[in-house]
Amino acid sequence: xxxxxxxxxxxxxxxxxxxxxxxxxxxxxxxxxxxxxxxxxxxxxxxxxxxxxxxxxxxxxxxxxxxxxxxxxxxxxxxxxxxxxxxxxxxxxxxxxxxxxxxxxxxxxxxxxxxxxxxxxxxxxxxxxxxxxxxxxxxxxxxxxxxxxxxxxxxxxxxxxxxxxxxxxxxxxxxxxxxxxxxxxxxxxxxxxxxxxxxxxxxxxxxxxxxxxxxxxxxxxxxxxxxxxxxxxxxxxxxxxxxxxxxxxxxxxxxxxxxxxxxxxxxxxxxxxxxxxxxxxxxxxxxxxxxxxxxxxxxxxxxxxxxxxxxxxxxxxxxxxxxxxxxxxxxxxxxxxxxxxxxxxxxxxxxxxxxxxxxxxxxxxxxxxxxxxxxxxxxxxxxxxxxxxxxxxxxxxxxxxxxxxxxxxxxxxxxxxxxxxxxxxxxxxxxxxxxxxxxxxxxxxxxxxxxxxxxxxxxxxxxxxxxxxxxxxxxxxxxxxxxxxxxxxxxxxxxxxxxxxxxxxxxxxxxxxxxxxxxxxxxxxxxxxxxxxxxxxxxxxxxxxxxxxxxxxxxxxxxxxxxxxxxxxxxxxxxxxxxxxxxxxxxxxxxxxxxxxxxxxxxxxxxxxxxxxxxxxxxxxxxxxxxxxxxxxxxxxxxxxxxxxxxxxxxxxxxxxxxxxxxxxxxxxxxxxxxxxxxxxxxxxxxxxxxxxxxxxxxxxxxxxxxxxxxxxxxxxxxxxxxxxxxxxxxxxx
Numbered sequence: 001x002x003x004x005x006x007x008x009x010x011x012x013x014x015x016x017x018x019x020x021x022x023x024x025x026x027x028x029x030x031x032x033x034x035x036x037x038x039x040x041x042x043x044x045x046x047x048x049x050x051x052x053x054x055x056x057x058x059x060x061x062x063x064x065x066x067x068x069x070x071x072x073x074x075x076x077x078x079x080x081x082x083x084x085x086x087x088x089x090x091x092x093x094x095x096x097x098x099x100x101x102x103x104x105x106x107x108x109x110x111x112x113x114x115x116x117x118x119x120x121x122x123x124x125x126x127x128x129x130x131x132x133x134x135x136x137x138x139x140x141x142x143x144x145x146x147x148x149x150x151x152x153x154x155x156x157x158x159x160x161x162x163x164x165x166x167x168x169x170x171x172x173x174x175x176x177x178x179x180x181x182x183x184x185x186x187x188x189x190x191x192x193x194x195x196x197x198x199x200x201x202x203x204x205x206x207x208x209x210x211x212x213x214x215x216x217x218x219x220x221x222x223x224x225x226x227x228x229x230x231x232x233x234x235x236x237x238x239x240x241x242x243x244x245x246x247x248x249x250x251x252x253x254x255x256x257x258x259x260x261x262x263x264x265x266x267x268x269x270x271x272x273x274x275x276x277x278x279x280x281x282x283x284x285x286x287x288x289x290x291x292x293x294x295x296x297x298x299x300x301x302x303x304x305x306x307x308x309x310x311x312x313x314x315x316x317x318x319x320x321x322x323x324x325x326x327x328x329x330x331x332x333x334x335x336x337x338x339x340x341x342x343x344x345x346x347x348x349x350x351x352x353x354x355x356x357x358x359x360x361x362x363x364x365x366x367x368x369x370x371x372x373x374x375x376x377x378x379x380x381x382x383x384x385x386x387x388x389x390x391x392x393x394x395x396x397x398x399x400x401x402x403x404x405x406x407x408x409x410x411x412x413x414x415x416x417x418x419x420x421x422x423x424x425x426x427x428x429x430x431x432x433x434x435x436x437x438x439x440x441x442x443x444x445x446x447x448x449x450x451x452x453x454x455x456x457x458x459x460x461x462x463x464x465x466x467x468x469x470x471x472x473x474x475x476x477x478x479x480x481x482x483x484x485x486x487x488x489x490x491x492x493x494x495x496x497x498x499x500x501x502x503x504x505x506x507x508x509x510x511x512x513x514x515x516x517x518x519x520x521x522x523x524x525x526x527x528x529x530x531x532x533x534x535x536x537x538x539x540x541x542x543x544x545x546x547x548x549x550x551x552x553x554x555x556x557x558x559x560x561x562x563x564x565x566x567x568x569x570x571x572x573x574x575x576x577x578x579x580x581x582x583x584x585x586x587x588x589x590x591x592x593x594x595x596x597x598x599x600x601x602x603x604x605x606x607x608x609x610x611x612x613x614x615x616x617x618x619x620x621x622x623x624x625x626x627x628x629x630x631x632x633x634x635x636x637x638x639x640x641x642x643x644x645x646x647x648x649x650x651x652x653x654x655x656x657x658x659x660x661x662x663x664x665x666x667x668x669x670x671x672x673x674x675x676x677x678x679x680x681x682x683x684x685x686x687x688x689x690x691x692x693x694x695x696x697x698x699x700x701x702x703x704x705x706x707x708x709x710x711x712x713x714x715x716x717x718x719x720x721x722x723x724x725x726x727x728x729x730x731x732x733x734x
Contacts, residue, residue: 043218377567
């Protein structure tokens with residue numbers, strides 16, 4: 001049985017008022033229908049209701065075994081997952097957004113759509129889709145395909161219109177009733193103006209205000225934000241004026257749309273000039289943004305950068321912005337309806353193009369800073385920051401790639417994010433942007449530095465994906481272009497990645513030559529960063545596979561020292577892997593385990609699935625060498641299963657396959673074929689987080705008793721060194 005996981009639902013910042021009947025109805029619909037879509041006008045509370053209903057499902061499914069009533073908690077075993085799609089504009093990124101929400105990492109060249117379908121095929125989960133209006137058709141097509149291939153999947157969607165699929169149950173969400181609307185207004189007003197309460201004196205005015213706003217929660221919250229400065233009666237008078245002014249603008253609009261637009265327009269009218277200006281300019285952001293970005297992008301004529309903080313605070317107080325705290329710190333987000341209103345004003349002012357360029361420039365600078373800081377103690381902070389800013393980085397990439405004049409900037413940005421694509425489990429999306437960027441202006445920018453960088457990054461990504469043909473093409477083009485352009489640094493990167501390709505292709509002699517040449521070129525150019533250290537680790541691995549453990553140790557100890565000096569963790573993890581390989585060769589199982597435990601921890605922190613699975617393969621051999629064949633089989637089964645998301649099993653390499661063969665042989669001898677199969681299957685069912693927790697829980701063991709399994713040796717080396725050792729599948733080869 002697959003262990004239960006809970007999902008990724010965010011915590012609620014404010015309580016949900018009313019909606020008890022609606023929640024009960026949604027729960028009933030989710031029991032009998034695999035696709036339920038909550039529909040309604042913007043601001044009516046679709047997202048809040050869907051999330052609360054989903055949270056009820058999550059709480060039930062995550063109850064401890066035995067705590068729930070019989071039959072409760074049986075579904076969904078694989079959790080409840082939210083995909084927020086409002087910031088996604090490109091239909092091709094829809095699948096990436098869902099994979100991101102499901103924390104699905106795949107390094108292969110398979111179509112992301114195929115990967116997603118295969119991931120969901122045997123899982124039982126509830127997928128919540130929010131904000132898909134701009135991608136209704138592609139979203140509907142994808143949902144249809146996923147539901148067809150994943151019988152355990154159910155979808156709860158929230159949008160202004162249904163997906164129009166067979167079997168879909170659309171649930172139109174009505175505005176709040178009079179009593180609930182008054183309660184919501186009073187609760188939000190008390191938060192904005194401490195001391196406010198619903199009394200006999202103001203109850204009539206509150207009721208009239210709620211009626212005017214037709215019970216739409218967003219409109220009520222916007223009005224409540226004004227009660228810190230105005231009385232209910234004053235708000236009502238001003239709102240009455242705005243109704244007369246604004247409701248005649250669109251005769252065909254539904255009354256509730258008019259009420260919402262009136263509420264937003266009224267809030268807009270009551271804003272100061274600076275607040276209206278900032279509102280419009282903030283509409284260029286996608287998803288979350290931070291204060292520094294707002295100050296740079298939105299500061300300018302009419303609003304100095306140093307005044308942005310104060311004005312932003314006013315927008316927060318009026319519920320036009322929300323604050324969200326996460327791993328990347330305090331951030332802000334504008335509701336989609338509010339953003340759309342601001343975007344219309346930005347277009348009307350003729351500032352849209354200028355603001356989008358400033359937005360692009362900020363995120364170009366952010367990416368450049370992050371690349372530099374990746375080689376620093378802030379590496380984990382950088383990873384969290386790019387995670388938080390991914391929607392805006394995508395928007396910046398789109399802006400660059402929409403026209404030929406910006407192509408070189410798109411190539412620069414896609415290449416600069418190499419550390420995120422390769423180091424944080426985003427190879428598939430990185431390949432998408434790099435391929436798009438390099439399709440543009442191939443002739444005019446053939447020797448441009450931005451294009452050369454994008455080429456070697458594409459070669460690196462394709463190499464890690466196991467796409468040797470694409471990797472060779474990109475890297476040879478990069479090397480030839482670099483030589484013509486007189487760019488020794490670009491040449492070094494191209495040579496380095498060609499050496500990496502030789503390494504995973506079992507051509508160790510060639511790998512050693514190319515990686516050694518690349519290191520010399522890096523040193524001549526004065527280059528030192530995570531890429532250079534990885535080159536040194538890869539050279540050490542090629543030497544270790546050929547039996548030169550002393551040389552490999554010397555290189556990796558140097559890498560480890562440099563990493564400690566600079567606070568670098570990512571390439572350090574790969575150095576630890578090689579050091580553990582050498583320790584195991586020397587019979588030091590306890591030392592190898594300590595190194596691998598640290599390696600696994602770092603890889604998991606950065607979501608580096610390739611580094612993680614390599615470490616687990618070696619950790620399985622360490623475990624059987626310590627005498628625990630059962631746990632070794634679990635780890636090996638888990639690693640074998642993870643390779644499906646990484647690429648070709650162990651790169652198709654006999655050298656990388658050596659530890660697996662040794663572990664499989666020893667564990668199989670101790671457990672028997674049937675016993676090994678049972679434990680390996682247990683490992684394949686572990687989720688990555690559970691697997692990591694398990695691997696870290698089993699620390700150093702007692703020394704194996706006499707006769708217990710020990711590492712198979714060949715000339716003092718773990719199988720896999722000196723020469724290839726069998727098929728990568730783990731099966732002996734005759």
